[in-house]
Amino acid sequence: MLVDGIGLLATGDPQRGAGPLGTIPDATVVIDGGRVAWVGPSRSLPEAAGEDRLDVGGRCVLPGFVDAHTHLLFGGERAEEFAARLAGHPYTAGGIRDTVAATRAATDDELRRSAGRLATEALRGGTTTLEVKSGYGLTVDDERRLLEVAAGLETPGLPRVHRTFLGAHVVPPEYAGRADDYVTLVCDAMLDACAPLAAWCDVFCEQGAFDTEQSRAVLYAGKEHGLGLRIHANQLGRGPGARLAAELGATSADHLTHLTDDDIAALAGAGVVATLLPAAEFCTGSPPAPARRLLDAGATVALASDCNPGTSYTTSMALVVALACRTLGMTPDEAVHAATAGGAAALGLDDVGRVVPGHHADLLVLNAPSPVHLAYRPGVPLTWAVLRAGAEAWRAP
Amino acid sequence: MLVDGIGLLATGDPQRGAGPLGTIPDATVVIDGGRVAWVGPSRSLPEAAGEDRLDVGGRCVLPGFVDAHTHLLFGGERAEEFAARLAGHPYTAGGIRDTVAATRAATDDELRRSAGRLATEALRGGTTTLEVKSGYGLTVDDERRLLEVAAGLETPGLPRVHRTFLGAHVVPPEYAGRADDYVTLVCDAMLDACAPLAAWCDVFCEQGAFDTEQSRAVLYAGKEHGLGLRIHANQLGRGPGARLAAELGATSADHLTHLTDDDIAALAGAGVVATLLPAAEFCTGSPPAPARRLLDAGATVALASDCNPGTSYTTSMALVVALACRTLGMTPDEAVHAATAGGAAALGLDDVGRVVPGHHADLLVLNAPSPVHLAYRPGVPLTWAVLRAGAEAWRAP
Numbered sequence: 001m002l003v004d005g006i007g008l009l010a011t012g013d014p015q016r017g018a019g020p021l022g023t024i025p026d027a028t029v030v031i032d033g034g035r036v037a038w039v040g041p042s043r044s045l046p047e048a049a050g051e052d053r054l055d056v057g058g059r060c061v062l063p064g065f066v067d068a069h070t071h072l073l074f075g076g077e078r079a080e081e082f083a084a085r086l087a088g089h090p091y092t093a094g095g096i097r098d099t100v101a102a103t104r105a106a107t108d109d110e111l112r113r114s115a116g117r118l119a120t121e122a123l124r125g126g127t128t129t130l131e132v133k134s135g136y137g138l139t140v141d142d143e144r145r146l147l148e149v150a151a152g153l154e155t156p157g158l159p160r161v162h163r164t165f166l167g168a169h170v171v172p173p174e175y176a177g178r179a180d181d182y183v184t185l186v187c188d189a190m191l192d193a194c195a196p197l198a199a200w201c202d203v204f205c206e207q208g209a210f211d212t213e214q215s216r217a218v219l220y221a222g223k224e225h226g227l228g229l230r231i232h233a234n235q236l237g238r239g240p241g242a243r244l245a246a247e248l249g250a251t252s253a254d255h256l257t258h259l260t261d262d263d264i265a266a267l268a269g270a271g272v273v274a275t276l277l278p279a280a281e282f283c284t285g286s287p288p289a290p291a292r293r294l295l296d297a298g299a300t301v302a303l304a305s306d307c308n309p310g311t312s313y314t315t316s317m318a319l320v321v322a323l324a325c326r327t328l329g330m331t332p333d334e335a336v337h338a339a340t341a342g343g344a345a346a347l348g349l350d351d352v353g354r355v356v357p358g359h360h361a362d363l364l365v366l367n368a369p370s371p372v373h374l375a376y377r378p379g380v381p382l383t384w385a386v387l388r389a390g391a392e393a394w395r396a397p
Numbered sequence: 398m399l400v401d402g403i404g405l406l407a408t409g410d411p412q413r414g415a416g417p418l419g420t421i422p423d424a425t426v427v428i429d430g431g432r433v434a435w436v437g438p439s440r441s442l443p444e445a446a447g448e449d450r451l452d453v454g455g456r457c458v459l460p461g462f463v464d465a466h467t468h469l470l471f472g473g474e475r476a477e478e479f480a481a482r483l484a485g486h487p488y489t490a491g492g493i494r495d496t497v498a499a500t501r502a503a504t505d506d507e508l509r510r511s512a513g514r515l516a517t518e519a520l521r522g523g524t525t526t527l528e529v530k531s532g533y534g535l536t537v538d539d540e541r542r543l544l545e546v547a548a549g550l551e552t553p554g555l556p557r558v559h560r561t562f563l564g565a566h567v568v569p570p571e572y573a574g575r576a577d578d579y580v581t582l583v584c585d586a587m588l589d590a591c592a593p594l595a596a597w598c599d600v601f602c603e604q605g606a607f608d609t610e611q612s613r614a615v616l617y618a619g620k621e622h623g624l625g626l627r628i629h630a631n632q633l634g635r636g637p638g639a640r641l642a643a644e645l646g647a648t649s650a651d652h653l654t655h656l657t658d659d660d661i662a663a664l665a666g667a668g669v670v671a672t673l674l675p676a677a678e679f680c681t682g683s684p685p686a687p688a689r690r691l692l693d694a695g696a697t698v699a700l701a702s703d704c705n706p707g708t709s710y711t712t713s714m715a716l717v718v719a720l721a722c723r724t725l726g727m728t729p730d731e732a733v734h735a736a737t738a739g740g741a742a743a744l745g746l747d748d749v750g751r752v753v754p755g756h757h758a759d760l761l762v763l764n765a766p767s768p769v770h771l772a773y774r775p776g777v778p779l780t781w782a783v784l785r786a787g788a789e790a791w792r793a794p
Contacts, residue, residue, distance in 0.1 A: 079769045
């Protein structure tokens with residue numbers, strides 16, 4: 001099939017078009033078997049490219065967002081904590097425990113409905129690939145249950161789902177004062193049960209969560225269980241997380257609100273993707289992550305939503321792009337690239353995040369003439385259509 | 398008809414329920430002839446209240462937003478200027494002139510389509526009353542033409558429209574160096590032509606636009622032509638606008654990013670509504686307006702979108718509420734009140750902005766359990782349905 005009438009195509013590949021997003025005006029995308037088969041100016045379209053076509057009426061097309069950091073699996077909400085924080089109460093990791101209690105109390109059906117609603121919302125916002133973490137169960141059974149719910153999200157009408165085991169999110173109340181015992185549980189029985197259901201192992205390395213040695217133990221165990229590594233690092237203050245990510249060759253280090261120059265050099269040197277979460281900083285009133293310093297140091301930057309009920313209850317990658325431009329000092333091109341190709345890098349994927357031959361035909365069609373409008377028109381739902389594997393998964397009314 | 402199954406109703410009247418928004422759980426709204434006839438707990442519903450009913454399934458209902466400051470009538474866009482500003486170029490009022498040129502060049506049909514698209518977008522975002530300014534024509538014919546286009550927006554499927562004459566937006570290029578001559582044109586021929594099409598007269602009182610004497614002359618002339626008064630004041634720096642609003646008894650002073658304590662006392666003392674535009678501050682990287690100092694001084698605060706193609710190209714009052722909480726230090730209750738009842742006060746209206754008997758039955762049904770979610774879930778389209786005069790004007794798919 002063809003997607004044509006594209007006023008501006010952002011391929012995400014600077015070799016294929018203008019600027020950092022590799023844009024091509026008046027473009028066509030040829031799709032075969034759910035994958036991109038050809039992209040280029042419509043006037044150069046190969047003959048016999050097929051008859052089935054979607055004319056997008058001059059709109060802009062870009063890769064679907066790759067949201068590489070979400071916590072979609074939970075029970076309950078924390079609107080009251082949010083309102084209290086607006087009234088001046090500081091954020092600590094403590095609120096996570098409230099969600100743990102609500103998640104354990106939720107039925108499988110409730111968890112499925114809640115996660116499905118958020119994944120649907122994400123898709124309608126243009127997200128076609130979604131990382132989803134466990135981490136609100138914190139027992140062997142509950143963590144496994146969350147990853148099973150995540151597995152159930154894998155349907156053609158929702159974003160592609162990549163599952164992360166985050167048993168080491170916080171120390172659950174029943175292990176208060178016995179953090180090392182909990183780490184042992186995570187590294188042994190919990191990983192044994194959960195690793196078959198996940199591609200990634202994550203840990204919250206932060207004061208109030210897990211220290212350097214505990215985090216290192218969890219990530220080593222994850223690696224032994226065949227999982228790739230990611231880490232919540234340097235969110236609430238300076239700390240060892242970023243350097244640990246570099247030491248262990250983690251694929252992604254996430255948050256990174258508080259970084260020293262040495263941290264930045266370590267991340268860039270080790271090729272760790274810096275996944276920034278400006279919506280979490282916005283919602284908690286935190287300072288902005290040093291995006292410019294990371295980019296200037298040569299680090300690959302990804303942008304993600306951090307969707308979770310405590311500190312960033314949004315699935316909107318468009319808002320994340322707008323915030324990255326206004327609060328992180330990124331240009332619209334940099335932000336859109338970080339929210340697509342950057343997210344793919346953060347998940348170690350080479351078949352999403354760009355509109356180039358061989359990639360999944362996961363496309364976002366905007367009701368706008370260029371990707372700049374994601375930042376230029378904040379808060380406005382700009383999705384016109386979302387294609388996953390070349391099939392229309394959502395069309396705005 | 399009835400709207401029932403309301404999990405939480407925010408009436409906007411503290412006498413009718415809890416907290417500043419006067420919330421009632423498990424509520425019903427009775428509508429008769431397009432107006433609210435009764436509100437209260439469902440268990441107290443009067444008999445014979447009618448059979449036609451809309452069950453909102455436990456969702457939250459609040460008054461539709463009253464967006465009291467927009468510039469919806471224009472040709473072209475300024476995405477490039479926006480991107481340049483992100484790269485460090487400062488905002489001056491100069492970009493307005495680019496939009497003036499594009500607006501003059503646009504056909505009536507183009508202006509109608511563009512304004513209709515934005516008004517539709519606003520409605521879907523929950524706005525049921527919309528102030529719309531002229532100001533990108535700046536000739537007698539073009540200003541009149543814009544107000545005629547605005548008059549054409551008044552259809553049941555769009556927000557209620559209140560029209561403002563803003564001939565004194567900037568000095569147009571053909572009057573460069575002859576600002577006083579342009580002010581004379583505005584005060585005489587332009588107001589003669591436009592006043593019959595508008596309810597309000599506005600002026601941009603700012604360095605680079607109009608000074609105190611020019612602004613006073615325009616507002617006097619507007620008053621003589623039977624119009625209510627509003628003013629763009631203290632946006633780019635401290636200046637005379639706020640005090641002029643107090644002196645002339647303007648209904649609303651808008652922007653107010655830069656205020657002295659004397660300005661605040663003058664506004665509060667004169668009963669001028671302070672209409673704050675945090676999306677414009679967000680988009681231009683300006684400091685936040687002193688909302689808390691205004692509220693503490695007893696001023697009535699309204700929140701509006703400032704939708705315009707230069708400095709705030711959004712219709713999303715939900716984003717405005719979220720920004721007001723995060724950047725202006727307002728509580729969610731204060732922000733929602735300012736975006737509904739506050740907007741009504743800024744437009745001198747006593748029949749919109751609350752869900753109380755006698756008011757128009759203009760309701761926003763959220764896909765959420767409380768109005769806090771407008772701030773708690775930034776960037777997420779939360780509209781489930783919008784009623785105007787008791788009729789469903791939009792239902793989300």
